Amino acid sequence: MDREYGTCYCDESCVRNKDCCFDYFTDCPAQDCVMSEWSFWSGCAEPCEPSVRVRVRRTEQQSSNSGKPCRSLEERAGCREYRDHQGNRCGLNSGTxxxxxxxxxxxxxxxxxxxxxxxxxxxxxxxxxxxxxxxxxxxxxxxxxxxxxxxxxxxxxxxxxxxxxxxxxxxxxxxxxxxxxxxxxxxxxxxxxxxxxxxxxxxxxxxxxxxxxxxxxx
Structure with missing residues (x-):
């Protein structure tokens, strides 16, 4: 990055290397990614059998200047529903x-x-x-x-x-x-x-x- 007095830098390592831009502490601090809270878990994708449920979140602000990057937007977990789409109890057996x-x-x-x-x-x-x-x-x-x-x-x-x-x-x-x-x-x-x-x-x-x-x- 060019400034009035030559090449300078706008990342965290410039503090150690002593080559930061003069406005580093006002314009260049690292900005971490900001994410929303997780949504509620969804229902199981399929009833009456081992399946998955999902929850999601969104990115509200991207990271900048070597800030912490955004993480996963989706998580999955195992689940099982014991009633079908009509509300009837699933038929279970002595299997696995x-x-x-x-x-x-x-x-x-x-x-x-x-x-x-x-x-x-x-x-x-x-x-x-x-x-x-x-x-x-x-x-x-x-x-x-x-x-x-x-x-x-x-x-x-x-x-x-x-x-x-x-x-x-x-x-x-x-x-x-x-x-x-x-x-x-x-x-x-x-x-x-x-x-x-x-x-x-x-x-x-x-x-x-x-x-x-x-x-x-x-």
Whole structure:
């Protein structure tokens, strides 16, 4: 940048190099990107199956003079709706268990629309037998919990409404089959490539695993 007294600079490094323009401190300070707050999460893209929800934000002011750049305008997270577009409850089966972080479970409602307490559910302990390498590659804000899924460890998974079936009092893939030694399949909601197998240890009323090894059926 040319000024009256020759070449000068208008970036943060000029302070260190002592070659700033004379009006640097009034016209050249770094301006970080300014972004809006996140929108509310959308509904699940598809009902009755593991899907994704989205939230967005917008850029209100671009960065300048080496300020912090703008970050992502969109975030996605796994989800599952338990009713179809007509409001009917989805038909669930005893297939693969779909799981997500315990933090998701903490935000679930504990009372129905009439103020009555919902079934508190139960906990199932599993020994993790296998998982795909895609789980450890996750570092997005809403999927980094998958990095802690490790073979050989005991994990705890909560079965509670709305994932709990009204009639059977169980969750899909919770291990309550006749063969207690069966090798069962699980999948992380939010990344279909993160999946594996586990064996049921026992069903308990309370989960006693560390937070990083505690999940919920979804």
């Amino acid at each position: 268990a779909f799981i997500t972080s315990m933090e998701f479970g903490k935000r679930r409602p504990k009372h129905d629309s009439y103020g009555n307490s919902l079934d508190p559910g139960f906990c199932v302990e599993f020994t993790l037998e296998s998982r795909t390498p895609h789980c450890t590659a996750e570092n997005r804000p809403h999927t980094h919990w998958m990095r802690y899924i490790t073979e050989g460890f005991k994990v705890c998974v909560v079965c509670e409404p709305p994932a709990m079936h009204n009639n059977s009092g169980s969750c899909q893939g919770d291990g309550q089959e006749p063969n207690k030694k069966a090798l069962l399949h699980w999948q992380a909601v939010g990344n279909p490539q993160c999946h594996g197998t586990w064996k049921m240890i026992q069903k308990t009323q309370q989960c006693n695993c560390p937070p990083q090894h505690s999940f919920v059926f979804i």
